[in-house]
Amino acid sequence: MILAQGQPLLEWDWIVRNSSRIFERFLEHAELTAIAVGIGLLISFPIAVFAYRHRWLLGPTTWFTGLLYTIPSLALFAFLVPYTGLSTTTAEIGLVSYTLLILIRNIVAGLDGVPADTREAAIGMGYTNRQLLWRVELPLALPVIVAGIRIASVTTIGLVTVTSLIGQGGLGYFILLGLRRFFSTPIIAGTVLSVAFAITVDAALLIGQRALTPWVKRKPPGLAT
Amino acid sequence: MISLTDVTKRFPHSSEPAVDRLSLEIEAGKVVSLVGPSGCGKTTTLKMINRLIEPTSGSIVVNGAEIMRQDPVKLRRDIGYVIQSVGLMPHRTIEQNIETVPRLVGWDQARIRKRVDELVSIFDLDRDLLLRYPAELSGGQRQRVGVARALAVDPPVMLMDEPFGAVDPIVRERLQDEFLEIQSSLKKTIVFVTHDIDEAIKMSDRIVILNQGGKVEQHASPEEILRSPANEFVKQFVGAERGLKRLSLISVSDIGVEEGPVVSSSSSAEEAKRVMDQFGFGWTSVVDEGQLLGWVDEEMLHEAAVVSEVKPRKFAAFVVPDNSLRKALDSVVSSRTQVAVVLGEGQAYLGILTLEHISKEIIL
Numbered sequence: 001m002i003l004a005q006g007q008p009l010l011e012w013d014w015i016v017r018n019s020s021r022i023f024e025r026f027l028e029h030a031e032l033t034a035i036a037v038g039i040g041l042l043i044s045f046p047i048a049v050f051a052y053r054h055r056w057l058l059g060p061t062t063w064f065t066g067l068l069y070t071i072p073s074l075a076l077f078a079f080l081v082p083y084t085g086l087s088t089t090t091a092e093i094g095l096v097s098y099t100l101l102i103l104i105r106n107i108v109a110g111l112d113g114v115p116a117d118t119r120e121a122a123i124g125m126g127y128t129n130r131q132l133l134w135r136v137e138l139p140l141a142l143p144v145i146v147a148g149i150r151i152a153s154v155t156t157i158g159l160v161t162v163t164s165l166i167g168q169g170g171l172g173y174f175i176l177l178g179l180r181r182f183f184s185t186p187i188i189a190g191t192v193l194s195v196a197f198a199i200t201v202d203a204a205l206l207i208g209q210r211a212l213t214p215w216v217k218r219k220p221p222g223l224a225t
Numbered sequence: 226m227i228s229l230t231d232v233t234k235r236f237p238h239s240s241e242p243a244v245d246r247l248s249l250e251i252e253a254g255k256v257v258s259l260v261g262p263s264g265c266g267k268t269t270t271l272k273m274i275n276r277l278i279e280p281t282s283g284s285i286v287v288n289g290a291e292i293m294r295q296d297p298v299k300l301r302r303d304i305g306y307v308i309q310s311v312g313l314m315p316h317r318t319i320e321q322n323i324e325t326v327p328r329l330v331g332w333d334q335a336r337i338r339k340r341v342d343e344l345v346s347i348f349d350l351d352r353d354l355l356l357r358y359p360a361e362l363s364g365g366q367r368q369r370v371g372v373a374r375a376l377a378v379d380p381p382v383m384l385m386d387e388p389f390g391a392v393d394p395i396v397r398e399r400l401q402d403e404f405l406e407i408q409s410s411l412k413k414t415i416v417f418v419t420h421d422i423d424e425a426i427k428m429s430d431r432i433v434i435l436n437q438g439g440k441v442e443q444h445a446s447p448e449e450i451l452r453s454p455a456n457e458f459v460k461q462f463v464g465a466e467r468g469l470k471r472l473s474l475i476s477v478s479d480i481g482v483e484e485g486p487v488v489s490s491s492s493s494a495e496e497a498k499r500v501m502d503q504f505g506f507g508w509t510s511v512v513d514e515g516q517l518l519g520w521v522d523e524e525m526l527h528e529a530a531v532v533s534e535v536k537p538r539k540f541a542a543f544v545v546p547d548n549s550l551r552k553a554l555d556s557v558v559s560s561r562t563q564v565a566v567v568l569g570e571g572q573a574y575l576g577i578l579t580l581e582h583i584s585k586e587i588i589l
Contacts, residue, residue: 115312117308117310117311117312118312118314118315119312120277120308120312121306121308121311121312121314122312122314123277123301124275124301124306124308124312124384125301125302125306125325125326125329126298126300126301126302126326126329126330127329128298131329136314140316215315215317215358215360217360
């Protein structure tokens with residue numbers, strides 16, 4: 001591997017010395033993730049709701065976001081740098097692009113999962129379209145939508161490390177640093193923290209979703225995609 | 226209250242109309258059933274009344290206004306709607322489900338609470354249920370909540386699409402009885418869709434029998450449909466046992482009682498025998514001051530001079546004027562005397578019903 005001879009795998013010293021830098025990079029990582037998933041949701045939500053109501057849009061939407069999803073991240077960043085530079089914007093454009101497919105598909109799947117009789121009864125009782133969406137369809141779709149947000153968040157947390165190549169990267173900065181210096185400690189620190197962050201966010205979202213949907217009978221986690 | 230005039234519905238990609246120039250008047254305060262085989266357009270017709278399906282042509286007037294000129298959302302809030310699968314909101318508690326329409330129309334909290342309390346007592350719901358989610362209730366409980374929810378803002382008109390279809394026969398019968406009792410005091414105008422002719426006979430004041438394309442084969446009272454089905458289709462649909470089904474709709478007081486052999490306990494045995502011969506029975510009722518004591522036959526009076534010397538036998542069963550002829554018939558065939566004795570209040574003897582008399586109602 002990349003290890004220099006005789007070097008220990010993990011130097012606690014280094015971690016202690018750099019703890020404030022690590023914390024800063026962690027915050028950057030969290031921020032990049034939150035903005036990416038947040039903007040991803042803001043874009044996906046109206047598109048998904050619109051495509052749910054107008055089914056013909058669903059095919060083209062899935063095709064386009066699926067195409068975005070297949071672009072290798074390195075290539076995408078390389079392509080964007082000439083236009084938006086080594087900036088947060090470049091990083092976020094990439095990160096947001098990768099959330100769209102997952103989020104749109106899950107929002108639509110969640111809305112599709114609303115029982116037809118519930119919808120019919122709601123319309124028959126005089127819900128307007130808007131009330132139907134906000135008071136019936138979205139609450140019932142919430143478990144599947146949150147499942148999508150969980151996948152998107154975990155994926156984004158992993159991808160953020162790649163943006164270290166364009167001068168961003170959060171905890172990915174340490175991974176890149178370690179690679180350049182053949183120094184394993186920052187690689188391990190960056191990786192372990194990134195994974196721990198992903199697991200924490202995933203669990204927090206699941207707990208939040210359960211608190212918001214007390215009517216849902218517990219099923220094995222990660223069912224919905 | 227509700228009137229349909231030349232209502233036609235054509236669905237796209239379908240050559241035949243689902244409902245073809247249907248005209249129907251539905252009187253206020255009555256239960257009208259739309260009955261027919263699947264594909265007869267009964268559910269389509271129902272859903273056109275609250276504009277869940279829009280008619281292709283024709284006019285539907287509800288509460289004095291043409292529905293196509295009303296705001297569909299407002300129209301639906303004014304009409305109670307119950308469907309077979311109930312469609313309770315899975316994410317709302319039972320209480321919140323019942324409160325749905327009052328909230329949509331903007332009632333204040335105090336009024337909503339009062340109305341929920343009323344509905345809980347009308348439907349005899351367990352208060353503990355109110356905080357549960359629909360998934361935690363039995364099928365029968367969900368159906369009752371569904372009906373209670375539909376009545377929440379006390380709408381004058383209710384549309385019910387097989388509202389008791391999703392529960393087992395025993396629960397269904399109880400829900401039907403309960404609903405009839407509630408309806409007898411609420412007097413809603415109800416359009417009731419069912420494929421079950423027996424349910425229609427039981428639940429409705431009027432029955433509309435529909436054939437493919439919403440063609441009205443007969444529109445009449447249940448009694449009339451059973452007595453004189455308009456055509457072969459109706460006869461087939463109503464099915465066998467038409468006569469027996471009809472008997473359950475006619476009460477004893479509707480056809481009147483027959484006189485029957487009667488003596489008092491002070492009558493002589495000879496007189497009793499004369500009365501028996503007169504009616505062609507081997508027995509006679511014993512009635513003192515209007516009260517039925519029982520019956521005696523020739524054999525019992527064999528050695529007696531006066532009726533009071535023997536102890537009259539009790540009739541095994543009797544009927545009251547409110548009972549149906551079906552019950553009277555049961556009483557006839559299961560009693561030794563082969564008649565049904567009709568009693569009024571306080572064992573007062575009114576007369577008898579014979580098989581012959583009852584069967585006049587069956588054979589038409």
